[in-house]
Amino acid sequence: MTDYPTDFKNALAQQVRVRLFEEGVPRIKKCLAQLSEEEVWHRPNENLVSVGNLILHLHGNVRQWIVVGLGGRKDTRIRQEEFDEKGPIAHDVLIEKLENVMAEVEEVLQEITPDDLLKIRSVQGLFTESGVSILVHVIEHFSYHVGQITWHTKLIKNMDMGYYAEMDLDGHSDQ
Secondary structure (H helix, E strand, C coil): CCCCCCHHHHHHHHHHHHHHHHHHHHHHHHHEEECCCHHCCCCCCCCCCCHHHHHHHHHHHHHHHHHHHHCCCCCCCCHHHHHHHHCCCCCHHHHHHHHHHHHHHHHHHHHCCCCHCCCCCEECCEEEEEEEHHHHHHHHHHHHHHHHHHHHHHHHHHHCCCCCCCCCCCCCCCC
């Protein structure tokens, strides 16, 4: 059974780790493992971006919101480049970008204090956010795009990704 932190800061940080590190990134890697380089960079139409663009976008968003917005690091993001990129960028380079930003996120999660979670700050020069809202935004945003990457992979490969294959999802609690 999982040990749950008894304080809010660590409980929230733990959920960021679960949703990004244990669920999101492994699902992206699983999708990438199924797709060719051409499929990763395929744009179905002019209004949709590729899986590769979504991965670049997640890297940029996570870094700008958590590492910069909450962690106070230097902002180097040029958001439009995430969508303009046509690739190819190799699978291992995309994965390395995600892993590097997750290492930066872990540093921020280790450093933040309960007061940091309530402090109001500017993100992207447009949004006024608390530390809590930054973390909630990133979890929600990351999950949304992981869903798009999964949908794209399932569409192209006609396969079940098996994210819950080892679980009995029909089990009922006696509580």
